[in-house]
Amino acid sequence: MDSDMGVIGDCTSGTLDPDLFLTHFDWGKVTKDLGDGKKRREYTFFAVDKEIEIAPGLFFPSWAYTSETPHDQDGNQIPGPGGSIGHVPGPTIRCREGDEIYIKFINQNNHPHTIHFHGYHSSEMDGSMKDQFVFQNETFEYEFMAEPFGLHLYHCHSVPLKRHIHKGLYGTYIIDPKEGREPARELVMVMNGFDTNFDGDNEIYAVNSVANHHMRYPIKVKKDELVRIYLVNTTEFDPINSFHLHANFFYENRTGTSMKAEYFTDTVMFCQGERSILEMRFPKTGLYMFHAHQSEFAELGWMGNFEVV
């Protein structure tokens, strides 16, 4: 891709791993079979300081979540993005409706943090009240039942909220329906931005943090295969973000909480915290662009390509 537009060069620091992150699902360590297909899944999460390369040669002092020992669906230990020492966005938590989720959260950063999950849970597990803030080297245990099924997110709810979220403390939380979904090429895309000079305005926009990464490394998908995108918006400062796919249409299921798509479109728009499951097939091979349909965001890094083979 030799374009005049977009950032130049390539990220060489290895501080972020957008390719691994795209298809990385952390199913946790299964410690108990609860019957009826339900499992108890345990995670150990950390919050750490990490300088990340969000565009070639451009570094951001982030706060990042990390999962100590990511596991795949079959219970095998797998490598995490960012070499398991912090990644923005945080690891994608994946489970099934009715699973028991246990997360031991250890804060290694010198600011108080929490993990606030979207989804049903008790008030004590909300991670938003002052007495729920986790200070440096302290631990908090989150425990709740995974429901309702759908596409959710988690993020820090410590204050100042704007700063804590935009510094990188957010991730995706996927609850599969009991009956599962049709097998597909599944991709996680978190639309985010970075205010590098701290003026309340983002200098970089991207999916999964790295500006124009998929312009340099297009996402490879097979012709006619079902592609499912878990699309989440965590962009701070701007009221909305959007997703537009070229030369194709997709089915959109908002928040992923029903098995029936509501829309058939090529452009969707979210406020912060909104998310949708998008499903599509590419009938023809070739390069297909996707980007925010706010040209400003697209030209500040939020633009990539699918390569259909």
Added chain:
Amino acid sequence: MSDEPKKSAKAWLYGLLPIAVLGILCCAIVKLGDRKDLLPTKVPPIEELSIQRIIIKPHGFQIEVMNDGPDELTIAQVSIEEAYWRFTMEPADKTLGHLEHGVITIVNYHWVEGEAYAIGIISRNGITWDAEIPIALETPVASSKNTWFFIILGVIIGVIPVALGLLWLPVLPYLSDKYLRFLSALTVGLLIFLGLDTMKEGFEFTEELAGSYNGEILLLGVGLLVFIGLMTLKNAGKAMVLDDGGRSLALRVSCLIALGIGLHNLGEGLVVGSAFIHGDVSMGTRLVLGFTLHNITEGLAIVVPLAACTVGISRIIGLGLLAGLPTIAGTLIGGFSFSQLWAVIFFGMAAGAIFQVVWIISKGPSLRSRDGGMALPENFIGIFAGIAIMFVTGLLI
């Protein structure tokens, strides 16, 4: 007698001792300066970038930058109108040391003539700077056609008006002392305005100048230096002057006025040349009209001290050229290689020279009555009129 060499050695020792200790201290500071761990708090690097010049090419931009901060600075990306864009940079590692210059080149950007652009530069640590292009127009290169344009520009705003002002010289002998005093006072008024105007222009450029250069101090320092320098020169010259009824003194004053005005006109040329180069044609045209009207009074200022003596035509022409020709140098420099640093230096020199002339005239005989008094109505009216004329013609600029 024998104690003398001993004494002088002692004097040298005591004289040099503080310098030697200071040298050791400086070495220690430089050595420990990199030890950021010794500081009481963790400090992030200070990054400052000065945008020196933007050259607009047919399909791209060239931005000359300078690292104006104490620490090393690395450029990560460049955007145009909030869109990241392909660029190359000199030096290739995009890293600039303290006061190091660099050139960012953007090719294949199809800008629209007459529209405004902001070029964003972002450092490794995410600090941003904007290089503003108020009106996009191709930057002229030094061709013979352009060179002639700027020379003619300089002739129109500097040389011709000053020469026209000089033509008032033959009128002066017909005037009584009172009117001559009025004209001298008028000159002082003109010069006071010019001096203040020069400083104002200079201070405007200091705002754009990289902080490391201490623009305000540079401007005032250069001004003061020229002021004192010219005074010393004048005093040194006094010894050689023969008693010729004040003719040499008058010539010297004229000469100094012409020199001060010449330096001022150099600055004016810079402003006009750079206005045209930055595509601000309407501003440029207004400046030309304003300076042309403005500068006719400068010719008058030069010849007023010569009212009482006969001076050859070649001398008059020489004085005119001294005041007028620098305008051409100014338009050329402003047009082709404008730099804020030189602008500040030129304006500082001009202000110093002009105030020096005001000083000389006010100390000299031309404002005084036979009994040596200066508090005369014609002087007050003259100074007031001089400032007023400049103010009114200045409204055109």
